[in-house]
Amino acid sequence: MTVDCQLCWDSSPGRWIVRSGGICCAGLESSLQVSLLVQSRSRRAPPMTRVRRRSRRPSEPVVAVVKVIYSPEHKQLVPPYSVEAGVHGAPPDVPDRAEAILRDLLADDGFEIEAPTEHGLEPILALHDPGLVRFLETAWDLWTAEGRTQPLYPDTFMHRSMREGMGSVQEPESTLARMGYWCFETFTPIVEGSYPAARAAVNVGLTGADVLLAGEPIVYGLCRPPGHHVGQHIFGGSSYLNNAAIAAEQIVRRTGEPVAILDLDYHHGNGTQQLFYERPDVLYVSLHGDPIRAWPYFSGYADETGFGAGEGATRNIPLPLGCSDGPYIAALDDALELIARHGSPRLIVSLGFDTYRLDAEDFELTNAAFHTIGGRVGEGGRPTLILQEGGYYVPHLGRNARQWLRGAEGRAFEPDSEAP
Numbered sequence: 001m002t003v004d005c006q007l008c009w010d011s012s013p014g015r016w017i018v019r020s021g022g023i024c025c026a027g028l029e030s031s032l033q034v035s036l037l038v039q040s041r042s043r044r045a046p047p048m049t050r051v052r053r054r055s056r057r058p059s060e061p062v063v064a065v066v067k068v069i070y071s072p073e074h075k076q077l078v079p080p081y082s083v084e085a086g087v088h089g090a091p092p093d094v095p096d097r098a099e100a101i102l103r104d105l106l107a108d109d110g111f112e113i114e115a116p117t118e119h120g121l122e123p124i125l126a127l128h129d130p131g132l133v134r135f136l137e138t139a140w141d142l143w144t145a146e147g148r149t150q151p152l153y154p155d156t157f158m159h160r161s162m163r164e165g166m167g168s169v170q171e172p173e174s175t176l177a178r179m180g181y182w183c184f185e186t187f188t189p190i191v192e193g194s195y196p197a198a199r200a201a202v203n204v205g206l207t208g209a210d211v212l213l214a215g216e217p218i219v220y221g222l223c224r225p226p227g228h229h230v231g232q233h234i235f236g237g238s239s240y241l242n243n244a245a246i247a248a249e250q251i252v253r254r255t256g257e258p259v260a261i262l263d264l265d266y267h268h269g270n271g272t273q274q275l276f277y278e279r280p281d282v283l284y285v286s287l288h289g290d291p292i293r294a295w296p297y298f299s300g301y302a303d304e305t306g307f308g309a310g311e312g313a314t315r316n317i318p319l320p321l322g323c324s325d326g327p328y329i330a331a332l333d334d335a336l337e338l339i340a341r342h343g344s345p346r347l348i349v350s351l352g353f354d355t356y357r358l359d360a361e362d363f364e365l366t367n368a369a370f371h372t373i374g375g376r377v378g379e380g381g382r383p384t385l386i387l388q389e390g391g392y393y394v395p396h397l398g399r400n401a402r403q404w405l406r407g408a409e410g411r412a413f414e415p416d417s418e419a420p
């Protein structure tokens with residue numbers, strides 16, 4: 001327990017980075033235990049009462065702090081390598097992604113970090129196949145029981161044509177074969193920490209939804225791993241469970257009202273689209289690299305608009321190579337118009353920063369553009385839950401997240417000479 005708590009203790013300023021109601025993120029529930037730990041680590045321990053309003057300059061309006069939901073459990077997910085385009089290379093989704101964002105938000109007194117609460121399996125099983133969830137939960141133990149020590153990657157996929165004309169196939173027994181049954185690519189391994197990290201990211205999203213429904217206008221869930229590539233029966237894209245979709249489903253169930261999802265990751269959120277493709281009560285609008293050239297290649301085209309009762313409730317805006325600030329923001333305005341017409345009282349943003357000009361993908365968005373984009377979303381005035389998806393240029397990831405959120409709050413842009 002003490003070791004776990006060290007995950008959420010920031011020793012340099014000497015404070016807890018996550019603690020809600022006297023409960024630290026690792027579950028230390030006793031305020032006595034917490035205060036003893038605090039005393040043992042720093043004489044500059046923070047007070048138990050949280051500060052609800054940030055300090056401000058006289059010219060700035062009073063703005064409530066934005067709640068940031070964060071769990072250190074994501075650090076358990078450490079993919080040692082990936083296989084992309086046949087090349088053995090560095091994994092894109094590393095723990096420092098979330099830590100870099102956390103560091104920048106901690107440096108800004110406009111944010112308040114809170115721990116997620118456990119929401120159990122029920123909200124997950126409301127959207128995902130129980131077989132998929134069971135596989136994710138047990139695969140690492142089964143794999144290592146076979147004497148394997150390397151990360152579990154698929155090598156054979158159930159291509160749709162393999163069973164053409166022969167009906168469906170049952171899930172195999174081999175762990176390796178099952179990986180190819182459930183996963184669709186080669187850079188989302190199962191390692192020891194995959195499942196606990198994925199569960200924690202779902203709890204981050206669901207706790208964010210709780211906070212939103214309790215009346216906060218803007219909530220940011222620092223999810224890692226991301227989630228928007230996971231469908232009912234399939235996972236991949238550095239994603240294991242669909243954080244944004246699960247949060248959206250719970251908002252619909254709890255309020256009886258529709259919800260809109262705005263996906264601003266570079267990659268199309270194939271999983272989110274698929275989960276709600278026949279639903280009129282969840283609008284899915286996505287801006288992304290045109291799948292004619294951009295991963296995941298097989299979804300995200302403009303003519304995919306939903307099916308049956310969901311016809312018109314899916315809208316894709318694929319964007320060209322080299323898309324820069326102006327065209328992107330013009331497309332965003334179109335997306336926000338679609339959302340306004342849908343009339344959902346609440347909005348979920350699947351937020352990726354792999355649209356950044358220094359990220360590995362082919363868009364050219366600047367740090368300043370992220371502030372403008374956040375501002376445009378915030379101007380809509382809907383209670384908004386922002387959940388982190390991709391973004392892999394770690395040196396500027398925190399700066400981009402911070403400016404996006406400042407924009408959404410209506411706070412000023414802070415020019416950054418190091419982040420173009």
Ligand SMILES: [Zn+2]
Nearest residue numbers: 265266267390
């Ligand atoms: Zn992405």
